[in-house]
Amino acid sequence: MPFMTSPELLLNPVLICRNEAEKCLIETSINSLRISLKVKQADELENILAKKFLRFLSMRAEAFQVLRRKPVQGYDISFLITNYHCEELQKQKLIDFIVQFMEDIDKEISELKMSVSTRGRLVATEFLKQF
Amino acid sequence: MAEAEKFMGSDNVEDILTKIENKSLKIESLIKPYKPIEAIKTALEGYPPQDERCKFANWIGVRKALMAIKDVEGILRSLNPQYYDILMKYVYRGLSTGDRTTCDQCLKIHEKLTEKAGFGCILRSLTDTVNTI
Numbered sequence: 001m002p003f004m005t006s007p008e009l010l011l012n013p014v015l016i017c018r019n020e021a022e023k024c025l026i027e028t029s030i031n032s033l034r035i036s037l038k039v040k041q042a043d044e045l046e047n048i049l050a051k052k053f054l055r056f057l058s059m060r061a062e063a064f065q066v067l068r069r070k071p072v073q074g075y076d077i078s079f080l081i082t083n084y085h086c087e088e089l090q091k092q093k094l095i096d097f098i099v100q101f102m103e104d105i106d107k108e109i110s111e112l113k114m115s116v117s118t119r120g121r122l123v124a125t126e127f128l129k130q131f
Numbered sequence: 132m133a134e135a136e137k138f139m140g141s142d143n144v145e146d147i148l149t150k151i152e153n154k155s156l157k158i159e160s161l162i163k164p165y166k167p168i169e170a171i172k173t174a175l176e177g178y179p180p181q182d183e184r185c186k187f188a189n190w191i192g193v194r195k196a197l198m199a200i201k202d203v204e205g206i207l208r209s210l211n212p213q214y215y216d217i218l219m220k221y222v223y224r225g226l227s228t229g230d231r232t233t234c235d236q237c238l239k240i241h242e243k244l245t246e247k248a249g250f251g252c253i254l255r256s257l258t259d260t261v262n263t264i
Contacts, residue, residue: 008260010260011257011258011260012256012257012258012259012260012263014223014226014227014257015223015226015227016223016226016227017226017227017228017229017230017234018234018238019229019231019234020229020230020231023229028257
């Protein structure tokens with residue numbers, strides 16, 4: 001990744017924002033590209049869930065190959081795709097994977113939030129039955 | 132490229148800022164009576180400035196013109212293809228602002244512009260590190 005040694009090999013980074021809360025930073029160079037995502041976090045609970053869920057995925061970055069262990073500063077998760085990945089893996093499938101990831105992430109976090117609320121409600125009901 | 136740099140070097144920053152202000156006023160005067168096509172053409176013309184303040188002032192004017200567009204297809208049909216690349220660069224600048232209304236409008240324009248101009252347009256906006264917006 002020629003960041004430090006040769007700035008002429010870097011292309012213009014592209015920042016795409018859907019709104020104030022969700023954005024995607026794409027930094028390219030001649031042999032690799034880094035995609036960083038910031039997912040929507042509407043309240044404190046979604047904030048915690050998103051952080052934990054994405055940390056879970058990042059810790060297992062080796063299994064994903066294209067995932068980065070640590071997200072870029074200011075973002076929730078980062079992908080690093082190198083030319084080696086493009087040789088081993090199909091480019092179109094890589095693109096589909098990333099797009100699918102972005103579509104599913106919001107759904108996953110909503111589901112997690114709902115299951116937390118349901119569990120909380122059940123636990124509270126059971127506990128308060130004794131009073 | 133060298134001639135253009137020399138040209139920019141001879142006007143100082145204040146002159147360029149004044150020129151950009153005039154351009155902004157002209158764009159506004161074209162937006163009021165619903166002439167978005169001319170507004171966009173005025174906004175996209177002219178060599179993009181090198182200085183950071185000038186770039187910002189220029190971007191403000193272009194943003195006004197972009198937000199005034201209602202019929203994206205119509206505008207793109209009547210726009211000269213030589214302006215597609217520079218429009219794409221401004222669209223990406225708009226997308227990086229994070230402001231909801233700007234981003235919505237820019238996403239709409241981006242979709243139609245990609246249909247018309249193709250992926251090469253996007254790639255040129257990525258790889259052109261010299262003439263940045």
